[in-house]
Structure formats: structure tokens, C-alpha cells
Amino acid sequence: MQIPNIQTVINRVAKKYNCSLFSITRKKIMFHGVSNGKKLVLCSPESKLHVKGHGWFDLTTKQVELLIEADIAILAVRLEENKIYFVDFNELRNLLFNAKTLNYSSDEKWRLYIWNNYITIRGNAAKFSVDYVTL
Secondary structure, three states: OOOOOHHHHHHHHHHHHOOOOEEEOOEEEEEEEEEOOEEEEEEOOEEOOOOOOOEEEEEEHHHHHHHHOOOEEEEEEEEOOOEEEEEEHHHHHHHHOOOOOEOOOOOOEEEEEEOOOEEEEOOEEEEEEOOEEEO
16 A cells, blocks of 8 residues: 655645745654745654554654744644645644653654544543545
């Protein structure tokens, strides 16, 4: 099953916000730009769909810091079956801080689970409703 190309996401966001997006140094899934004088940050992780019916990805504390600093913060999760979940990170972030971080590598991170119509965060039972776009 195919996961959407990151360039497809970049192009869609750049067109919607009428801006150019550039890579953030050493952050291969993060991009920044300016839209109508506002700082925009895009984070676009990917995940396969697992047997349990969901996908998952981790957000590091550094990625979250970059998203929080932006006026427009977009999380665009790319999944198999050519699905993309576009999420306003500012609406999702409160759920992060009510969940514990994982610390199994050099950076603390949150584990997010992507279901068909919602996102959950490990350590937080709340469900964040989402819809996807199919390419």
C-alpha cells in the first residue's frame, strides 16, 4: 500500500497558504514558510497501518517546540492507502501535555496513534477527531 509522497503534502500546503516552504535543518519531515506575515511550520510524519487497525508515529520534544513557536502549525500525517490527515497542531497540543513522554532514545517523545477517524496519544485516553484526505 502506498504512502503519499512528502512533496505532495508540501505542494498542497504551499498552495493553500500561498507560500513557499523550506526544509528545517536536520528535520527531514519539518518545513517552514511565511503566509500573510505569519510563521508557518509543517510536520509531516508517515506511518503504515498495523494489524490492530491503526498507525503510529512519535513526535519529539524538539518537533513540538518548533510547532508551538509557529503562528500556523500543521501536522500532516501520511498513511498507507494514500491517506493524509491534516491537523491544526494548536488544537491537538493540549492533549500532548496531559500525556507522559517516552524516553527510549536520545530525545523525549510522545507516541501518537492514528485510527480511522481520531488520534490518541499514549498515556491519554482522550480522542482527537480527525478526517483524512485520500489522494
